[in-house]
Amino acid sequence: MIMSDKERWQENYRALRERQNPFVTVSSVPVAPLYTPEHSAGTDYERDxxxxxxxxxxxxxxxxxxxxxxxxxxxxxxFGSAQESNERYKFLLSQGQTGLSVAFDMPTIMGYDSDHPRAYGEVGRVGVAIDSLQDMERLFQDIALDRVSTSMTINAPAAILWAMYIVAAEKKGIPSYKLTGTIxxxxxxxxxxxxxxxxxxxxxxxxxxxxxxxxxxxxxxxxxxxxxxxxxxxxxxxxxxxxxxxxxxxxxxxxxxxxxxxxxxxxxxxxxxxxxxxxxxxxxxxxxxxxxxxxxxxxxxxxxxxxxxxxxxxxxxxxxxxxxxxxxxxxxxxxxxxxxxxxxxxxxxxxxxxxxxxxxxxxxxxxxxxxxxxxxxxxxxxxxxxxxxxxxxxxxxxxxxxxxxxxxxxxxxxxxxxxxxxxxxxxxxxxxxxxxxxxxxxxxxxKHERIIVGVNEFTKEEKLGIDLLKIGPETEKAQVGRVQELKRIRDNARVRSALADLEGAAKGSDNLIPKIMTAVRAYATEGEIIGVLKTVFGEYREQAVY
Incomplete structure (x- = not known):
């Protein structure tokens, strides 16, 4: 019997020992030992x-x-305050980074101002605290927003943080049509x-x-x-x-x-x-x-x-x-x-x-x-x-x-x-x-079916040998002071009027972005804007999975 090249390879392969670990991807998908034209026989170059x-x-x-x-x-x-993050951005740009990406702290992500009781202990910890237009202005101080692309990792309050960014650029004399980036x-x-x-x-x-x-x-x-x-x-x-x-x-x-x-x-x-x-x-x-x-x-x-x-x-x-x-x-x-x-x-x-x-x-x-x-x-x-x-x-x-x-x-x-x-x-x-x-x-x-180097194999006892960034309680104290002082000195009648207009629009069908921008220009805080929208929209509760 004359063997084909494929059959000859298969016979040689079966005669050899394999390593014992499973041959799968990170997603546990089995991986064949060899791929040939047969595995993509249905692929059409022009179509696929x-x-x-x-x-x-x-x-x-x-x-x-x-x-x-x-x-x-x-x-x-x-991280920390807008000023601290601004300094990190300038460092990264000086090192050749070609775009900015903003990490927000948990109170900002969840729509709470830094002086809210639920923000306690979390202000500036996993990202920067942004409570108002004032913070957004500090975050991008001396950075040309028409020359840099900015990505902002924010979801539920995205419309508010986006409005703050647009208005911060506006106050620098940069029209919104020149802005590039992503929310x-x-x-x-x-x-x-x-x-x-x-x-x-x-x-x-x-x-x-x-x-x-x-x-x-x-x-x-x-x-x-x-x-x-x-x-x-x-x-x-x-x-x-x-x-x-x-x-x-x-x-x-x-x-x-x-x-x-x-x-x-x-x-x-x-x-x-x-x-x-x-x-x-x-x-x-x-x-x-x-x-x-x-x-x-x-x-x-x-x-x-x-x-x-x-x-x-x-x-x-x-x-x-x-x-x-x-x-x-x-x-x-x-x-x-x-x-x-x-x-x-x-x-x-x-x-x-x-x-x-x-x-x-x-x-x-x-x-x-x-x-x-x-x-x-x-x-x-x-x-x-x-x-x-x-x-x-x-x-x-x-x-x-x-x-x-x-x-x-x-x-x-x-x-x-x-x-x-x-x-x-x-x-x-x-x-x-x-x-x-x-x-x-x-x-x-x-079960050691998957090896993670240093975790379940090739391990050793050692002390942590690298320095870590630490955010101290003074960061939160200062940020709380800033947002409370802002609420004291701004034109609060203007804020109340803007928030009332936003609430009315939320109850109707008008586009909410112009109303949010008006509130932002009046230095209404993120928490105040979210609070108004919660009164109209309510809050989501997930059904538990057991």
């Missing part, structure tokens, strides 16, 4: 890959990708994963579509939603779940905009995405490539988008915080480098690299500089930016990309059968899927 900058954009959204312009290097920063503004993923909601879903979506309408007319260069898989992945989701749930949220925003009377091509070009970059390099690359293809096909075939800009899935990436370890924290530098490599090989437009100490505290200046240098070395020394989509045609990568797309489409069908994203949230579908995946992953670590 195409060329960079051409439909279906699998290979990238720009024809020249990084040969024309490198990705934006954007480090997440913000995360992705409330659906809050109900699914991150849990920092305030209002119920329906009024939250109203605020988002009001932002769509206002931005179209006044802030046309701004990304109005950063549809975020990052936090879904950090909650324990697999790569496929991150992909599918994120795009499902994106489709829900598209449908909300259409329902609000907007043409799909009027607002979809300003939707952006935010993905996680985890440790399995090939799985992550396939995820990004599949995401572009799925989005383009759905926008064109389901939602009837005509503009090419509506078909482009533009995304920011952040390396996986959940992959960082408190043990041997210097190892996190290596983890972050590999994750950044996956993001770049996958065609990201913007990248944040985590600092080695972020599992323990907000990053120190030294740690964040190393994280930024990681991106710069990748960009200027590694050679990966020299060619476009270099892994295209890899039997493994193309097979994984197709597998991701099929799995995502299956999830879309299941979500549609439940009645859509909001109905699936109400049925705790997403939450249960993520919880099951997180439990499985943790069990694999505990």
């Amino acid at each position: 890959l195409g060329y960079p900058g051409s439909y279906p954009y699998t290979r990238g959204i720009h024809a020249n990708m990084y040969r024309g312009r490198l990705w934006t290097m954007r480090q997440f920063a913000g 995360q503004n992705d409330i659906l993923k809050e109900y699914i994963a991150q849990k920092s909601w305030i209002f119920p879903p329906e009024p939250s979506l109203r605020l988002i579509t009001d932002i769509f309408k206002y931005a179209k007319e006044h802030v046309p260069k701004w990304n109005t939603v950063s549809i975020s898989g990052y936090h879904i992945r950090e909650a324990g989701a697999t790569a496929l779940q991150e992909l599918a749930f994120t795009l499902a949220d994106g489709f829900a925003y598209v449908e909300a905009g259409i329902k609000a009377g907007l043409d799909v091509d009027d607002f979809v070009p300003r939707l952006s995405f935010f993905f996680n970059a985890h440790m399995d390099v090939f799985e992550e690359i396939a995820k990004y490539r599949a995401a572009r293809r799925i989005w383009a096909r759905h926008m064109k075939e389901k939602y009837g988008a005509k503009k090419s800009e509506s078909l482009l899935l533009r995304f920011h990436t952040q390396t996986a915080g959940c992959s960082l370890t408190a043990q041997q924290p210097e190892n996190n530098i290596v983890r972050t480098a590999y994750e950044a490599l996956a993001a770049v090989l996958g065609g990201t437009q913007s990248l944040h690299t985590n600092s080695m100490d972020e599992v323990l505290a907000l990053p120190t200046e030294k740690a964040v500089q190393i994280a930024l240098r990681t991106q710069q070395i990748l960009a200027y020394e590694s050679g990966v930016a020299n060619t476009i989509d270099p892994l295209a045609g890899s039997y493994f990568v193309e097979s994984l990309t197709d597998q991701m797309e099929r799995g995502a489409e299956d999830y879309f069908r299941r979500i549609e059968e439940m009645g859509g994203v909001l109905a699936a949230i109400g049925q705790n579908f997403f939450q249960q899927e993520i919880a099951d995946a997180a439990f499985r992953y943790q069990r694999e670590i505990e």
Whole structure:
């Protein structure tokens, strides 16, 4: 019997011993020992890959990708007071960072002023405290907002913080049409994963579509939603779940905009995405490539988008915080480098690299500089930016990309059968899927089926050898004093009038953004504006899952 080359290889392979650990991705998807043309036999180059900058954009959204312009290097920063964060921003810009990204503290994220009882002990701890326009002005003091792109990681109160940013620029003489940046503004993923909601879903979506309408007319260069898989992945989701749930949220925003009377091509070009970059390099690359293809096909075939800009899935990436370890924290530098490599090989437009100490505290200046240098070395020394989509045609990568797309489409069908994203949230579908995946992953670590270096293998007893950033109680005391003094000296009659107008608009159907901006200009605080909206919209309560 004459053996084929394939049969000969199979016989040789079976005669050899394999390592004992399971051969699976980070998401526990089995990986074959070898991939051949058979694994991507159904792939049609023109239909499924195409060329960079051409439909279906699998290979990238720009024809020249990084040969024309490198990705934006954007480090997440913000801690303590607005003044302290302003100093960190200036440091990062001086070190070659090309975009700013604002981290807010928990009271700001949850809509409480720093002097609220629920803010006690949390002011400035995990981000910067922003209570009013006064703080936003301090945060960007001496920074030219028409020359830098700013991303703000804020969701439930996004409309208020965005209004503060626009008015802060206005007071510098910068018109809103010159501003570029992103507000995360992705409330659906809050109900699914991150849990920092305030209002119920329906009024939250109203605020988002009001932002769509206002931005179209006044802030046309701004990304109005950063549809975020990052936090879904950090909650324990697999790569496929991150992909599918994120795009499902994106489709829900598209449908909300259409329902609000907007043409799909009027607002979809300003939707952006935010993905996680985890440790399995090939799985992550396939995820990004599949995401572009799925989005383009759905926008064109389901939602009837005509503009090419509506078909482009533009995304920011952040390396996986959940992959960082408190043990041997210097190892996190290596983890972050590999994750950044996956993001770049996958065609990201913007990248944040985590600092080695972020599992323990907000990053120190030294740690964040190393994280930024990681991106710069990748960009200027590694050679990966020299060619476009270099892994295209890899039997493994193309097979994984197709597998991701099929799995995502299956999830879309299941979500549609439940009645859509909001109905699936109400049925705790997403939450249960993520919880099951997180439990499985943790069990694999505990059973030593998955090795985490320094955690369950290659361990050693050692004292922490790095300095950490500490936020002292004096930061909170000073911020509380500032917001209380502001409330004392401002024109409170003007504030009350603006808040009354906002309440009236919330009870009706007017666009709320101009009313919010009027309140911001009067130096109404975030907490006061949220308080008014709560009286009309109420607050969300999640149904517990047991």
